[in-house]
Amino acid sequence: MTTQGIHTIDTGFVRPRFDAAYLVLEHGRGAFVDCGTNHAVPRMLAALDDAGLAPADVDWLILTHVHLDHAGGAGELIARLPNAKLVVHPRGAQHMIDPSKLWAGASAVYGEDVMESTYGRLRPVPAARVVEAPDGHVVDLAGRALHCLGTPGHAKHHLTVHDVRSNTCFTGDVFGLSYRDFDTASGPFILPTTSPVQFDPEALHASIRRLVALDPIAMHLTHYGRVENVPKLADDLHAQIDAMVAIAQAARDKPDRHAALVRALTDLYAARAAAHGWMQGRAALIALLGMDIELNAQGLGVWLDQQ
Structure with a gap:
């Protein structure tokens, strides 16, 4: 799908239409936003070819944050883009220059x-x-301004890219997850994502409000694709962040806290999906959202421990 020079690229991570990266074109120059894993590099280069660009025509690879489903392939991709620079939040820059801590942390888990x-x-x-991109940094893509906004809540080093030309935002994970599998006549279904270690509900609320204040016509989510009706989706996210905090507080002292969090989050999303008109049932919901529910439960558990 291409809109105003914006190409959506399915990185192939996990399943189709799960993990997106984006290519922005302007006057024969290109910028990628996020890149998926190493396995996505051929898809990124194929997207360039489909758009009529060569690797030397790419000026930028902008990362919303350094979690591996967004940035794991950055080093391999940059090595194939002779003129491109990598743009990342200052907190994430060192992890791209020396990814050993990223690797060690994830390897300890998986x-x-x-x-x-x-x-x-x-x-x-x-x-x-x-290139380190603090809040307010502007990337110039052949005269097209891509504003990098600090948007913590999912991760402290998270940034959102506001494309002024199209008045849309590339939101990484800060504006939640919206898989096309859940679309109904009511439109997209959306839910927040906590990340396992840096969930901050108040910061996440503030970041979402900041993006809505830009009055964008659409958001480009990593998980997955372009969504519109931004104020309505933001309201859905705010309501669920509050519900997730309440779930976490109710589970705080339970001996089976993690299992209780998983059950309660599954109940929350199943009820909201049904109210949204998605009638495929709980088992299908778990098949599609099971990994996200597990990560959200982990994130809420870490947040509780930090209180």
Whole structure:
């Protein structure tokens, strides 16, 4: 799908229409926003070819944050883009220059073999090719302004890219998850994502309000694709963030806290999906959202422990 020079790229991570990256075109120059894992690099280069660009025509790879489903392939991709620089929040820059801590942390959870097969070995990005983007940094793509806005809540180092030309935002994970599998006559179904370690509900509320204040016509989500009716989706996110906090507080002292969180989150999303007109049932919902529910439960557990 292409709108106003914006191409949506399915990175192939997990399943179709699960993980997106984007290519923005302006006057024969290109910028990628996020890139998926190492396994996505051929898809990223194929998207360039489909758009009539060569790797040398790409000026920027902008990362919303350095979680591996968004940034794991950054080193391999940059190595194939001779003129591109990588743009990342200052808190994430060192992890791109030296990804050893990213690898070690994720490997401790998933194991080396799973990491190799799922993400591929992380390749460092040369420091000279990394541009730190604090809040307000503007990336110039052949005269097209891409504003980098600090939007914590999912991660402290998260940024959102506001494309002034199209008046749309590339939101990474801060504006939630909206898989096309859940679309109904009521439109997209959306839910927040906590991340396992840096969930901050108040910061997430504030970041969502900041993006809505831009009055964008659409959001480009990593998970997955372009969604419109932004104020309505923002209201859905705010309501669910509050519901998730209440679920976490209710589970705080339970001996089976994590299992209780998983059950309650599943109940929340199942009820909301049914109210949205999605009638495929709880088992189908778990098949599509099971990993996200597990990660959200982990994120709420870490948040409780930090209180």
